Amino acid sequence: MPVAVAPLADGSALLCDLAPDGGPAAAAVRVDDLPSAIAARERSGRVRWVWESAARCYPQLLAAGLRVARCHDIALVEALLLGRDGRHREPAALTAAWGRLHAGEPEQAASPATSAAQQAAAQQDAAQQAAAQQAADAPSVRPGAVPSGGQQALFEPAGYRLTGAELLDALTAVHADQLARIAADEAPARLRLLAAAESAGALAAAEMSFDGLPWRPDVHDELLAGLLGPRPARGSRPRRLAELAAQISAAFGGRPVNPDSPAQLVRAFAAEGIPVASTRSGVLRGVDHPAVPLLLEYKELARLHTAHGWAWLDAWVAGGRFRPEYVVGGVVSGRWASNGGGALQIPRVLRRAVIADPGWTLVVGDAAQLEPRVLAALAGDRAFAEAAAAGDLYTELAGAFGGDRAKAKVALLSAMYGGAGGEAGQLLAVLRRRFPVAAEYVESAARAGEEGRVVRSVLGRSCPPPSAAWRSLAAGSGDPGAARSVRARGRFTRNFVVQASAADWALVLLACLRPRLAALGPAGAPGTAGSAGPGDGRPHLVFFQHDEVMVHCPEGLAGPVVEAVGAAATEAGRLVFGATPVRFPVTTAVVSCYADAK
DNA sequence: AATGTTGGCGCG
DNA sequence: AAAGCGCGCCAACATT
Numbered sequence: 001m002p003v004a005v006a007p008l009a010d011g012s013a014l015l016c017d018l019a020p021d022g023g024p025a026a027a028a029v030r031v032d033d034l035p036s037a038i039a040a041r042e043r044s045g046r047v048r049w050v051w052e053s054a055a056r057c058y059p060q061l062l063a064a065g066l067r068v069a070r071c072h073d074i075a076l077v078e079a080l081l082l083g084r085d086g087r088h089r090e091p092a093a094l095t096a097a098w099g100r101l102h103a104g105e106p107e108q109a110a111s112p113a114t115s116a117a118q119q120a121a122a123q124q125d126a127a128q129q130a131a132a133q134q135a136a137d138a139p140s141v142r143p144g145a146v147p148s149g150g151q152q153a154l155f156e157p158a159g160y161r162l163t164g165a166e167l168l169d170a171l172t173a174v175h176a177d178q179l180a181r182i183a184a185d186e187a188p189a190r191l192r193l194l195a196a197a198e199s200a201g202a203l204a205a206a207e208m209s210f211d212g213l214p215w216r217p218d219v220h221d222e223l224l225a226g227l228l229g230p231r232p233a234r235g236s237r238p239r240r241l242a243e244l245a246a247q248i249s250a251a252f253g254g255r256p257v258n259p260d261s262p263a264q265l266v267r268a269f270a271a272e273g274i275p276v277a278s279t280r281s282g283v284l285r286g287v288d289h290p291a292v293p294l295l296l297e298y299k300e301l302a303r304l305h306t307a308h309g310w311a312w313l314d315a316w317v318a319g320g321r322f323r324p325e326y327v328v329g330g331v332v333s334g335r336w337a338s339n340g341g342g343a344l345q346i347p348r349v350l351r352r353a354v355i356a357d358p359g360w361t362l363v364v365g366d367a368a369q370l371e372p373r374v375l376a377a378l379a380g381d382r383a384f385a386e387a388a389a390a391g392d393l394y395t396e397l398a399g400a401f402g403g404d405r406a407k408a409k410v411a412l413l414s415a416m417y418g419g420a421g422g423e424a425g426q427l428l429a430v431l432r433r434r435f436p437v438a439a440e441y442v443e444s445a446a447r448a449g450e451e452g453r454v455v456r457s458v459l460g461r462s463c464p465p466p467s468a469a470w471r472s473l474a475a476g477s478g479d480p481g482a483a484r485s486v487r488a489r490g491r492f493t494r495n496f497v498v499q500a501s502a503a504d505w506a507l508v509l510l511a512c513l514r515p516r517l518a519a520l521g522p523a524g525a526p527g528t529a530g531s532a533g534p535g536d537g538r539p540h541l542v543f544f545q546h547d548e549v550m551v552h553c554p555e556g557l558a559g560p561v562v563e564a565v566g567a568a569a570t571e572a573g574r575l576v577f578g579a580t581p582v583r584f585p586v587t588t589a590v591v592s593c594y595a596d597a598k
Numbered sequence: 599a600a601t602g603t604t605g606g607c608g609c610g
Numbered sequence: 611a612a613a614g615c616g617c618g619c620c621a622a623c624a625t626t
Contacts (some may be wrong), residue, residue, distance in 0.1 A: 260621055262605055280606065282612075303607060306620050331617060335610080342618060345609040371610095371615095410613085417614030424613075495615040499610095546610045546616090 001025075002072060003041065004050045004175065006167040007034060007057065014168045015041075018050065022176030028168055035064035048072055050175050052094045052167075054202035055328070062210040069515060073199040074171065076329055077178050080195060084185065086454060086465045088332070098170040101177055187460055193575060194459035194504060198329060200511035204541055205326035205336065211540040212321025213354060214362075214552055220313050220353040227349075228301055231310050238305055244298040251291035259298045307342060308350055316341040320357075326544070333496055334461045334503035335546055344545050354594035361555045363539075364597035365565040365586045367506065367547040369393045372412045374502045377573075377582040378458055381437035389581040400434040401427065415442050416498050418491030442494050449493025450486050457500035458576055459508075463493055505576050505584065506547055512568035512575075517541065517551065520560050539564075550594070558590045 002018040006028075015037065016028040031037035038061065041047050049068055051057045053075040061068065079092035090096070178195075185191045225231065229239030237245065248259050252268045259265065262279045269276045274289055281299055284292050316322055322341065330337025338344050346354075356362045369392075376388035387396035394409045401407035411427035414420060415438070420428065432439040445455050449463075452471060456462045466474070466489060473482050474489075521538025539553035539561050551561050565586055573584040589597035 258622085261623085263623075278605075299607080303620085307608065307618090333616060335616070337617060339618090342608075345607090345618060347608060414614065419612090419614030421613055422611095491614065492616090499616065548610080 001046065002048045002050050002175070004028075004168055004171045005034075005038075005057065006164065006171060007060075008164055013037070014164065016168055016172060018172065018175065022172065022179045024172055028165075035061055035066045038068060039066055042068055046070070050074065050171055052171065054199065054206055058203060058206040059210065062206060067207070067518065068203065069518070070196075071199050071203060072175060072178075072195070073202045074174055074178070076198045076202055077182075077195045078174070079329060080191070080198060080461060081178060081181050083462045083464070084191070084456075084460065086462065088462075088464045094167075094170055094174060097174045097177075101173055185460060190458070191460040193508065194457075194461060197459075197504070197507040197511040198334075200514060201336070201507050202328045204510050204514055204544065205328050208541055208544065209323050209325055211542055211552070212319075212323040213542045213550070214320060214356055214360075215317045215322040216320065216353050216355045217313055217317050219355065220317070220350060221310070223349060223352055224304070224309060224313075228305055228309070238301075238309075241298065241302055241305060244294055244301070248291050248294045248298060251289070251294060259295060260302065265295070304347060304349070307345075308347055312341070331503075332464055333500040334457065334507065335499070336544065348595075351595040351597075352593060356552060356592045359555055360552055361558050362542075362591050362594060362597070363551040363553060363558055363561045363565065363588055364591060364594065365549045365551075365562075365569075365588045366598060367509075367569065368585050368587050370502050370505070370547040370584070371416055371498050373582055373584055374458075374505060375412075375416060375438055375441065375498050377577040377580045378497065378501055379438040379441035380580070381435050381441070384435040384438045385581045389583055391585075401430060415439060416495060418446060418487075418494050442497065445497040446490035446494035449496075450490040452489075453493075455493045455497050457497065457504050459501070459504040461500050461504065463496045463500070501576075502547065505572050506544075508576050509568050509572040509586075510541070510544060510549065512571045513549065513564060514541065516564035516568055517553075517561065520553075520557055520564065562588045562590065 002020070002022065004014075004016045004018055006014040006016075008014065011034065012030060012032045013034040014028045014030055016024055017026040019025040038049070047068075047070065049071040051071060051074065054071055054073045055075075058068070058071075074094050074097065075092050078094075078097045079088075082088060082090050082092055182188055182191050182195060221231070224238075228241060232238045236242075245259055249255065249257050252272065255268065255271070257264050257268045265279045266276055268291075269287070269289065272289060274287060276283060276287060279295075281296055284295055316324070322343075324341040324343030325339040326343065327337040327339050330339075336344070354362070372393050373388045376385045376393075379385075384397075387393060390396050392405075394405045394412070397408040397412070398405040401411065407423075407427055410424055411431045414424040414428055415431055428439075448455050452466050452474060454463050454465050470485060470489065473479070474486050476482050517539045521536065537554055539551050539557055541549065542552045543550035549565065551565070553561050565588055569584050569586040573580070573582070587598070591597050
C-alpha cells in the first residue's frame, strides 16, 4: 500500500494512506516520531513510501537506524516522465511538478519515435493499455490548495520547501498524476517497473553512502608513498614527480617545461622539430623522443596524485569508509553518476586499499559481457541469442568470424558504438550477414538518431531529443560539419538503446538484490529501528558501478550472498526481458581485498 | 578574484 | 592495439 510521507520542520510528520490509484484512502495522521512510525508500518506489512525524494528524506531515517523496503521517489519518477515527453531539461522536483499540475498544462503526447522493439513492447502491453486509457481519460487529480500561486512554484528559489498539509497535498496529487501518466504510456508495465527500480536504486544509493565502502587509509598512503615518494607539503610536487619534471626539462635541452601544460609541451616538441597534434598519451607513444617515456610516467603518476592522492584521502575517507554521493539517474542512459570523490572512477591500483573489516569479506559481482547480451535479448535475434545462452559470448560467436574471438569482439563493440575504423567495417559486414536482426536493431536506432528522432530503453527510458542548434545544423545539407554531427547523433542513439537497457537491467538487479540481502541478516526483515548500520551483522551493498556490485558481509554469509547475487541477476533478466534464451551470468569473487577480484 | 572552458585521463 | 558510447575531476588557460 502506498503511504505519503510529509516531514514537518519539528521532526514530526504527516502520513496518509493512499489507494492503489494514488488518491487518499484515509485521513492524514500526524506522528511525532517519524522513524518509529515508519518502522512500525514496515513491520506490519508491505508499504511503499511516497516521498519527495529518497535523497532528501532517507538519510535522516538511516541515521536513526532505520531501513525501508520500498518507496516511490517523486522527483526521480518525474524526471523519467519528463524525459519520456522529451522534456529532460525541465526541473523534476516536487515543487516544479506541483506547479505544472496547477498550471493545468495539457499532457504531452508520447514521443513520435518508436522502434520495432518498442512497438512489440506496446503489443505485449496491450492489456494494460486498455486499462491505462481509461485511467488517462478520467480526471485523476483534484485541484487542491495552491502552494503559493500556481505556476509560481516553477520559479521558486532553490531552497523553497513545501511544508505540512501543503506538502501532503502536493505529494498526493503529483503521485496520482504520475501513476496516471505511467498508465497512459505505450508500455505501462515496463515503465512501472522502471519507476519502481529507479526508486529502489535511490534507497540503495542512500544506504551505500551511509554504510560506506571499506577503505584503509594506511594502505592507500603506502601505495602513494611507494609510487610518488613521501607525502609532500601542501601544494608542492611529490619527490618522484619533481624528479621526472626535471628530467623532462633536461630532455628538452634544459628549457623549462611544465609537464602539466599541454600547450607548453606542444611548443617544446615543436622546438625540437617534432610537430604533435596533442599531448595525449596515445599520440606521444608514437613519438620518438627521449622525453616521451618520462612524460608517460609523469602523466600517470600526476593523475594519481591530483585525482586520488593525499588530498582526496583527507577529503573523502573517514573512519575507514569512503562515502561518495551517488546521483541516481545522473546519466541520460540511466547509469548513476557521482558527486565528489570520483566514486565511479576509482583507479585500479587503489583497489588494494578496499579491504573488508576483520571477520568480514567482500563479495564482488560483475555482469559478464552485459551490453552484447543485452543487445541479443533486445533484438531477439535467434542465432545471436542462442550464442548468448552459453558461456563466453565472444567465443560462441567466434565461429562466424573464422574462429577468431577477438574479431567477434571488435565486430560487436563496433556495432554497439558505431565504430567503423580499421577492419571494423569488414567485421560489421560479417555481423550483418550472420546476425541480420541484431545488426538491424542498432542500425535502426542509429537511423532514428540521425533523423532527429528519439529512442527508448527496454523499460522506456528516453534519450533526449536533439537541440535546436542540432536541428538547424542538420537541416543544412552539404555541410561536412552537419554530416559529422548527424553521424555523431546516430552513434549516440545507437549506443543509447544498448547502454540504457543495460542500465535498466542493472537497476532491476539492484532492486532484486536489496530485499534478498536484507533477509539474510540476523535481524531479518527491514524496519527494525536502532539496529541497522555497519557492524550490525547484516550484508551491506557498498558499491555499484554500472555492471558491478559489491557486498560487504560477515564471512559466514559469503555463500548466501553469492547465491543472492546470482538469483537477483536471473530475476532481473526475467523481469526486464521476459522469455529469452539469453542468460545474464554474474561472475562473483569472494575476497578480502577488492584488488583480488578478477 | 571569480567563473567558465579545454585538454587530458580515470572508470564502465 | 585502438576505436566507437557514457561520465567526473583536475590543472592550465581564457574570459569576465
